[in-house]
Amino acid sequence: MIINRRQFIINTLITAVAGSALMACGQSTTSxxxxxxxxxxxxxxDLDGMLLADYPGPKAQIFYEGKESPTFFCDTVEMFNTLLSPEQVKAVSAAYVQDMGKADWDQPRGNWIPAKEGCYVLGSKRHGSMGPTIASFAHEADAKKFVGQWGGKFLRYAEIKPDMVDLSGGALHDTRM
Known part of the structure; x- marks a missing residue:
């Protein structure tokens, strides 16, 4: 097959443009x-207006796509309730919890870890800002040591289900009222 010069130039330009477009797909200007x-x-x-620094236990934060500042939670249960809610349709860029293997339980500061990489303890005797909480840890050994001291069940991120993080229970089940 013989291609004339004009067709050769057109084919070359099309290939160059297509190649440039493909190379640009792998590059992000917002990395x-x-x-x-x-x-x-x-x-x-962000859910109840409580001052995070005034309460014990692990805190959490979620970054939604398109927002530079996070949504804060005074308790990991609130974060999981938000993330696992069927109404949750906002795209999440990142979520963080505190590593309670390093942070002071009574005044947790810093020690943030990606929530999906954490190990968790549900049902321990330690309470957070909203009462019973889900303790978060960076390392399995720290979580299991916590279980030995405070009780509870060791869980991975994917094992936490919506029925474990129901926020409607507090006042409904308070027999002192």
Whole structure:
């Protein structure tokens, strides 16, 4: 098959444009990494307005696509309830919890880890800001040591289900009222 010069130039241009477009697909102009934001004395929970620094137990934060600042939670149960809710349709860029193997339970600061990489303890005797909580850890050994001391069940991120993080229970099951 013989191609004339004009057809050769057109084919070359089409190939060059297509190749450039394909190469650009793998490059992101917004490849900014998302890092957790530290809480301060004025940081409030986006669900209930509580000051995070005033309460014990692990805290959490979610970054939604298109937002530079996170949504804060005063408790990991609130974060899981939000993420596992069928109404949750916002795209999540990142979620972080505190590593309670390193953080002080009574005044947790720093020690943020990606929520999906964490190990968790459900049903321990330790309470967070909203009562019973899900303790979060970076390392399995720390989580299992916590279970030995405080009780509870060891879980991976994917094992936490919506019925484990129901927020409607507090007042409904309080027999002192």
């Amino acid at each position: 900014k990494s998302i890092t957790p934001v530290e809480i301060d004395p004025h940081t409030t929970c």
